Amino acid sequence: MGIISSSIARKVAMALSGLFLVLFLGQHFTINLTSTFSPETFNEFSHFMGTNFLVQAILQPVLIFGVIFHFVMGFILEIRNRSARQISYVSYKGSANSSWVSRNMIYSGIVILAFLGLHFYDFWFPEIAYKYIEGNPADATRYYGELVEKFHSPVRTGLYVLSFIFLALHLYHGFASSFQSVGFNNKYATALKKFAKVYAIAIPAGFIFIALFHHFNH
């Protein structure tokens, strides 16, 4: 825990784990997007991701570790930060000097955590059960049907859309600020931060499009 014991190391660790999750989101979005125009391509990608040894044995555990690390570290930081001001202000005007999203990362993060619970319940747990518990034979054509079936429910679709809005809020501050955390703040960083803000809106908006597309087209 040596390096993580300093405030800067914790900050960098949050930034790097966040950047890793941002990369994963881009990959997840790209595969999901294929479901809106080519069910066959979506099935092929999903089958590859679901059966490839490297993905299953290495990338998936690394991803789960990254998710858990980011959340646990986020909660640790929140607790430490609250203890750094044990007596609150009577009047605190945060809106005068900072954005709402930057001050409420813990709340957007908690919504995303709750969403991950739903998402794992919907897709990941059934997938693990199908493959590794029930031991069913590999079926390269089942993924598209499973995806579409989930988005019949207006409640589930609504929850997904709401969660993606919070994901956009979280990324809008988190992605751009991760460059500052790792010490990158110059004229090139300014352009990179603009890209991060576009990405933060575009990717969740794309996920919302996919959810609504399958809800209204099936």
Place this chain on the structure above:
Amino acid sequence: MKLTLKIWRQENAKAKGAMKTYPIDGIEGDMSFLEMLDVLNEELINKGEVPVEFDHDCREGICGSCSLQINGEPHGPDRLVTTCQLHMRKFNDGDTIVIEPFRATAFPVVTDLIVDRTAFDRIQHAGGYISVNTSGNTIDANSIPVNKHDADDSFNAATCIGCGACVAACKNASAMLFTSAKVSQYALLPQGQVEAVERVENMVRQMDLEGFGNCTNTGACEIECPKGISLENIARMNREYLSATSKG
């Protein structure tokens, strides 16, 4: 100008404080905020009450003594000024003004509006200096060429007056802007390179030991800093720290 002041009153460090309301009249727009408090204190003294205690010294924005959280912002609603430079013309007749001490676990209240900011001194003592032999063999600093851009950035970092507004504004009560300014002013100069590794490690360690929070890049510190210290300094300190830890 007639105002209603809601001021944090606390007898001593161990006492339980509370907000107390004071109506005040006859305040001129050209008065500074501290002069307005002087008027209040004269009234309180004349009435036999205990005056409101607050920190102040130079009253021209360079000593870093004055503080105060005014209507939810350190040094009040104006930008790039300290409380002593804040004019009452920034307020309107009939306004209610909430005045509190800077709040942070590392800045405990001493009495009323005075907080103990010696945590900043200890961070500075941990490495915010260069060791120079001043026994008569000192080399003129100007004999070592310094890139103009670096010299300017170093000077800008050195304008930090250590008032603590960055901590007061930050939702996490983080002292990263202060510490990074003190690290940056030397990190940018050749004279600061010899002790660069120890400096950033020791100052960050001390900052953490004091109980300040973690920076989450809200940028509130930069906006509220009366000297306009930039967030670039925090990024620079992060780089310096990562470089120092990688060197072991």
